[in-house]
Amino acid sequence: MIIAIDGPAASGKGTLARRLAERYGLHHLDTGLTYRAVAAAMLAAGVDLDDRERACEFARRVDLSHLDRTVLSDHGIGEAASRIAVMGPVRAILVDRQKAFAQKPPGAVLDGRDIGTVVCPHAPVKFFVIADRHVRAQRRYEEIRGKGGTADFASVLADIERRDARDSARASSPLTKADDAHLLDTSDLDIEAALSIAVEIVESVLNA
Numbered sequence: 001m002i003i004a005i006d007g008p009a010a011s012g013k014g015t016l017a018r019r020l021a022e023r024y025g026l027h028h029l030d031t032g033l034t035y036r037a038v039a040a041a042m043l044a045a046g047v048d049l050d051d052r053e054r055a056c057e058f059a060r061r062v063d064l065s066h067l068d069r070t071v072l073s074d075h076g077i078g079e080a081a082s083r084i085a086v087m088g089p090v091r092a093i094l095v096d097r098q099k100a101f102a103q104k105p106p107g108a109v110l111d112g113r114d115i116g117t118v119v120c121p122h123a124p125v126k127f128f129v130i131a132d133r134h135v136r137a138q139r140r141y142e143e144i145r146g147k148g149g150t151a152d153f154a155s156v157l158a159d160i161e162r163r164d165a166r167d168s169a170r171a172s173s174p175l176t177k178a179d180d181a182h183l184l185d186t187s188d189l190d191i192e193a194a195l196s197i198a199v200e201i202v203e204s205v206l207n208a
């Protein structure tokens with residue numbers, strides 16, 4: 001059982017993925033954290049972020065089963081990860097490892113930008129989760145403030161727009177909706193409502 005979830009930043013795909021994995025007893029992997037883990041390891045080792053050979057080395061070694069979201073959500077790590085994520089050889093290594101993760105019994109829920117199109121193109125259930133960019137910026141803004149951080153809404157919105165443009169325009173595995181993915185707009189939905197819709201779709205696939 002593999003559930004593939006794609007979508008832009010702050011669309012709600014990560015929370016939905018975790019809740020679905022919980023509900024069905026599946027493994028969960030936030031593939032974005034795999035790039036952040038590589039970046040964090042390189043920063044900790046004092047390695048030049050433009051060193052592709054070392055980036056590939058870290059990509060082969062990072063433990064996908066122990067990705068600390070709290071540590072890896074740091075803004076600086078995110079910026080470093082954006083430089084790592086555009087490296088074709090690094091993406092190839094991590095995609096292969098993400099594919100292997102998806103095959104772990106009894107199955108997995110993976111979320112990211114290219115799950116339904118590249119990592120798990122044959123997943124029986126795919127979602128493409130979206131939300132209005134202002135709604136996503138507000139969510140991210142509240143998340144930062146909730147953790148005691150300081151944030152300016154305009155800056156958060158600009159960052160969301162930059163990430164959208166980068167994710168959609170990159171040459172390697174751009175953010176694209178798979179033809180057979182179910183579109184889920186969470187602009188006006190809380191997580192419980194989004195989960196209810198997603199479960200209904202998953203159940204229809206299982207029953208079929």
